[in-house]
Amino acid sequence: MTTTQTPAQPTGARHGLRIFLIWLILSLAACLLIWFAWKPHMPPGDMSDAARHQQFDIAVLAVSAAPVIIFVLVYFIYSIVVWRARPGDDSDGEPIYGNTKVAASWIIGTTVIVLWLFVFGTVELVGPAGAGAGEGPSPIWKLNGVQTASWTAGSNDMLQVQVIAQQWVFTYRYPQFGGMESSELYLPVGTPVTFHVTSLDVIHSFWAYQLGVKADANPQVDNVAYVTPKALGSVTVRCNELCGIWHGAMYNFGHVVSQSAFQAWASGVQAKEQATGILAALPPYALTYDPTVVPQLGKNLPKIDGITGAAGYYYPPSDPVTP
Amino acid sequence: MSVAARATALIVAVVVVVGLGVFVALYFIGGTSALPTVHYAASGGQVNVVLQEDPQNNSASKPDWVSYYVQDPSSKQWIHTTLFSVPANTKVNVTLYGYDGCTPLRNNYFSQVQGTIGGTVTVSQFDQHGKEYVSNHTTSVINGWSDCNVGHTFAIPALGVYVPVASPNAPLSANNLCGSSPCTTSGNPYALETFSFMTPDHAGVFRWQCLVPCGGGYLDGNGGPMQTLGYMMGEMDVVSS
Numbered sequence: 001m002t003t004t005q006t007p008a009q010p011t012g013a014r015h016g017l018r019i020f021l022i023w024l025i026l027s028l029a030a031c032l033l034i035w036f037a038w039k040p041h042m043p044p045g046d047m048s049d050a051a052r053h054q055q056f057d058i059a060v061l062a063v064s065a066a067p068v069i070i071f072v073l074v075y076f077i078y079s080i081v082v083w084r085a086r087p088g089d090d091s092d093g094e095p096i097y098g099n100t101k102v103a104a105s106w107i108i109g110t111t112v113i114v115l116w117l118f119v120f121g122t123v124e125l126v127g128p129a130g131a132g133a134g135e136g137p138s139p140i141w142k143l144n145g146v147q148t149a150s151w152t153a154g155s156n157d158m159l160q161v162q163v164i165a166q167q168w169v170f171t172y173r174y175p176q177f178g179g180m181e182s183s184e185l186y187l188p189v190g191t192p193v194t195f196h197v198t199s200l201d202v203i204h205s206f207w208a209y210q211l212g213v214k215a216d217a218n219p220q221v222d223n224v225a226y227v228t229p230k231a232l233g234s235v236t237v238r239c240n241e242l243c244g245i246w247h248g249a250m251y252n253f254g255h256v257v258s259q260s261a262f263q264a265w266a267s268g269v270q271a272k273e274q275a276t277g278i279l280a281a282l283p284p285y286a287l288t289y290d291p292t293v294v295p296q297l298g299k300n301l302p303k304i305d306g307i308t309g310a311a312g313y314y315y316p317p318s319d320p321v322t323p
Numbered sequence: 324m325s326v327a328a329r330a331t332a333l334i335v336a337v338v339v340v341v342g343l344g345v346f347v348a349l350y351f352i353g354g355t356s357a358l359p360t361v362h363y364a365a366s367g368g369q370v371n372v373v374l375q376e377d378p379q380n381n382s383a384s385k386p387d388w389v390s391y392y393v394q395d396p397s398s399k400q401w402i403h404t405t406l407f408s409v410p411a412n413t414k415v416n417v418t419l420y421g422y423d424g425c426t427p428l429r430n431n432y433f434s435q436v437q438g439t440i441g442g443t444v445t446v447s448q449f450d451q452h453g454k455e456y457v458s459n460h461t462t463s464v465i466n467g468w469s470d471c472n473v474g475h476t477f478a479i480p481a482l483g484v485y486v487p488v489a490s491p492n493a494p495l496s497a498n499n500l501c502g503s504s505p506c507t508t509s510g511n512p513y514a515l516e517t518f519s520f521m522t523p524d525h526a527g528v529f530r531w532q533c534l535v536p537c538g539g540g541y542l543d544g545n546g547g548p549m550q551t552l553g554y555m556m557g558e559m560d561v562v563s564s
Contacts, residue, residue: 166534167549246530281466
């Protein structure tokens with residue numbers, strides 16, 4: 001008959017030191033990998049100041065989370081390997097009593113982490129200029145730039161772009177170029193841009209992914225968001241709010257081009273729309289649209305019997321599905 | 324309750340829920356696939372697609388919904404569908420009969436013709452007696468806010484095609500509109516609009532829709548016919564030529 005002897009256990013202090021060293025090495029390696037290898041590929045990229053900040057934020061959060069996750073995993077695996085029950089060892093584990101040091105360390109550690117994330121997140125929401133999010137009609141954190149009636153390449157003029165959402169397309173209006181409108185978003189690199197996001201029907205969301213801009217498009221609301229494009233390239237614009245059956249197809253593409261190319265494009269579209277007459281047919285530029293008011297026709301139009309169904313509506317009043 | 328009884332009840336409940344889900348999915352998918360597709364074949368690198376949009380339709384469920392019809396190229400019959408197929412890399416000549424009355428565009432930007440060959444459409448307007456008010460007017464803008472001449476739009480956003488669809492003029496829109504679908508040119512005021520565009524060089528399904536969500540009277544957006552296949556939105560199936 002053979003007897004199984006339980007090997008001598010290392011002291012508690014050595015356990016702690018071992019776990020700490022393993023955790024330290026793995027955490028350092030993970031943080032370095034996250035920061036130098038992963039961060040450059042993190043969404044949404046670095047095409048604008050807002051996007052760079054978001055990429056930085058995600059990387060900081062990952063670096064903050066990695067040591068915590070690694071500590072949990074190291075402790076878990078270490079426990080399984082070192083403190084597992086040996087064959088033939090049927091004895092109970094040692095009783096555990098309260099440990100003030102462990103409890104205090106846990107409370108202090110988690111408090112520090114949560115407060116750090118709170119302060120960091122709040123600071124990063126403020127800069128730059130609202131972090132690319134819609135700030136409503138009266139922004140608190142504004143982007144530096146000169147408010148002008150016209151935009152000139154090479155200046156620090158703020159470019160105004162009105163984003164008009166409707167089921168299921170985005171259009172873009174440029175008040176500094178005669179109020180011309182386009183189905184494509186063009187922006188000049190290195191220029192502070194103010195988006196005025198609104199909707200003509202239901203709630204949409206303007207999400208210019210690579211620029212790190214996301215702002216809800218609400219009917220009759222001017223939702224302001226800021227961005228400064230920092231690199232040339234294409235931008236994917238998607239609706240990020242479920243808005244009906246073709247919500248998934250509500251996307252188009254934008255382009256960040258050089259300031260001179262933008263000037264040429266915008267002036268060209270303006271001239272073309274002046275020539276076709278559509279520029280004169282657009283309503284006066286306003287920060288929000290009220291689709292119940294058609295200035296050139298007046299409010300009486302929908303009251304004319306026979307126009308698009310009874311009394312201007314597609315549905316008779318008796319139809320129970322009248323929206 | 325025994326374990327076996329509980330397990331049986333659980334299995335039955337799962338089967339019922341999954342079955343209901345499958346039924347609902349098949350019901351709606353089946354309803355969509357029941358729509359016929361009108362196939363247009365190219366001749367000399369071109370196809371001629373003929374559409375009409377009416378103030379109502381001849382369906383039993385929603386007869387008061389405004390609706391498109393597609394003309395079968397062989398029988399010349401009007402089919403109540405919004406699905407049609409055309410070859411890739413082909414010039415599509417669209418003839419569109421507008422029988423519905425005018426409605427102000429919510430965004431008058433779409434009064435501008437975009438994506439057609441030449442960036443224009445050619446429009447004629449007739450009254451119920453066949454008198455021609457506007458004759459073969461080629462234009463790049465049909466101002467939907469100044470003269471009340473736009474009924475709807477025909478838009479294929481993925482191809483950049485945005486076309487305002489002409490309506491009978493304002494007085495005719497207010498009176499004597501076609502009241503029985505599919506409408507005919509005889510005895511009804513209407514607008515006749517033609518334009519052309521190129522299909523892409525690859526196959527695919529392209530959504531087309533109207534961008535007038537029930538005119539100026541609705542804040543609620545594209546409800547009812549505006550987001551229902553077979554009425555005011557459809558799919559153009561581009562097939563390999």
